[in-house]
Amino acid sequence: MFIGVIGGGRCSQKVAELAEEVGRELAKRGATLVCGGLGGVMEAACRGARLAGGRTIGILPGDDPEEANPYVEIPIVTGMGEARNLLIIKSVQAIIAVNGEFGTLSEIAHALKRGIPVIGLNTWELCKGGKKIASIIPAENPQDAVEKALAAVNEVRTPRKRRKA
Amino acid sequence: MFIGVIGGGRCSQKVAELAEEVGRELAKRGATLVCGGLGGVMEAACRGARLAGGRTIGILPGDDPEEANPYVEIPIVTGMGEARNLLIIKSVQAIIAVNGEFGTLSEIAHALKRGIPVIGLNTWELCKGGKKIASIIPAENPQDAVEKALAAVNEVRTPRKRRKA
């Protein structure tokens, strides 16, 4: 299972701790973490996952694999700038958004457009015509976020062809 | 001047009328309209601009120039799906969002991240921690939207090298 973790490239210590725990919980459940590969929430989540023995993929905006944070196991180098956000969304079965700014909001919007479940920890709320749009599944804490993400994947999962080898 | 118009690929008659008037007002002021080139808000805005003698560019998601609506004068074919949204944002000096769903929200977020002014007609509101984020400039009507877009461009404009020929 591939789960995306999205959030700011810089973040407070408190947010980093949330992200690191999200990474750790994903690894403990055998999920592969996919993120944008840079610092802040991305680095903290990768760190949590790697230290717990999990697998991490970083889909990078620039042209250099060395821009990946040191906890990215598999760097994918796109040279596409922020357009790489869409590759994260398309490559995962659910997204956990931790805090985040406008870049995170654009990823949330892309995921919702594609029908990918989005779990939110301290993140954006969406309103239109003064009414809240209940599209983001709110989580209480990192463990809750990971559990809700995996549950959402299992709900939408359709039978898939078996992978060999 | 290049101004983006974003909004849903399908829309109500009422929203189409707003979009068409936005296109017409842009053309009257000599601005080039840039959009995603498909139907709904995009087609209505292009129609308004073309019938008023303006120039229209459609940055298409698919591989076929023929998917452009008939009021696109210059189709740019990307084959990149929704990632083409970013090309619209990057190619304009301001954005007018007319109504719209999650795709429009992702474009608004990208524009705000890049510091491109976003004028909103009947569109999303952004909230975080229960507080409204005042990043979208609200407009009363199409004429107001176009005036606010042009004013925002003139405000942020830095001296640019002259274009020859």
Added chain:
Amino acid sequence: MFIGVIGGGRCSQKVAELAEEVGRELAKRGATLVCGGLGGVMEAACRGARLAGGRTIGILPGDDPEEANPYVEIPIVTGMGEARNLLIIKSVQAIIAVNGEFGTLSEIAHALKRGIPVIGLNTWELCKGGKKIASIIPAENPQDAVEKALAAVNEVRTPRKRRKA
């Protein structure tokens, strides 16, 4: 009609003269020139087209419209680096390659893969298993290149829906 002109971002004076004449001949025949928007062959071709009253589109690799050469009338900003080459190929009905290095070769290959006619002026030859592959249509001079490009377009043209307005 949209015709792509591809070639190096730097070039000799002699190659620049060829490219400028290609641009001029395209403009005289009412074709819109599409290119990568930078210097060298691209700038020379745009210059030729603009000075002859033609329309020029530059699909730029970077994030800044100001990187366009001064003869680009319509800059499209992609932020995608060399991946923008594909957008040029997809947006035109034929390609004229003027000299060029590996970047040009990749564009030629993409065009041939898509079945877009490629006219070559002083450019690459393709060989496989010691045999020349006759996929690039050779031209004697700029006027010949433009005539062959327009002829190739008319040959492959399928009936298209009418554009209004």
Added chain:
Amino acid sequence: MFIGVIGGGRCSQKVAELAEEVGRELAKRGATLVCGGLGGVMEAACRGARLAGGRTIGILPGDDPEEANPYVEIPIVTGMGEARNLLIIKSVQAIIAVNGEFGTLSEIAHALKRGIPVIGLNTWELCKGGKKIASIIPAENPQDAVEKALAAVNEVRTPRKRRKA
């Protein structure tokens, strides 16, 4: 080490055997195989690598992870069509081209432009002005190709920051 294997999405049985052996040899030396994730040369190479216990990454052109061949361990979903070829090139330290058509030629050209070593097995030759351009390193057989790829990487390798965890 990340090594790209490129070649046609369909191929003869003989070419498939070459590709499968390339995959197997990469896995035996601990290299991660990166490819376009589809059939033909890509599937054969992935099969060779997986059956020998290696890791395989498929960078897919479409929007569906299920288009990956069954030997892709990590599918990256781009929705960008052939523009995804560049992501393969950017994410590896060397490329092995097995046979291939115009798509492969475009990848070879991109790699050479970026200074990535390209090893060729039965693939394109590049000529200009009637002279062969000696940019592709020819290999005699799959084992030779893999050895030359790894040697080329070690030659160009610059000191890199250590990866943790």
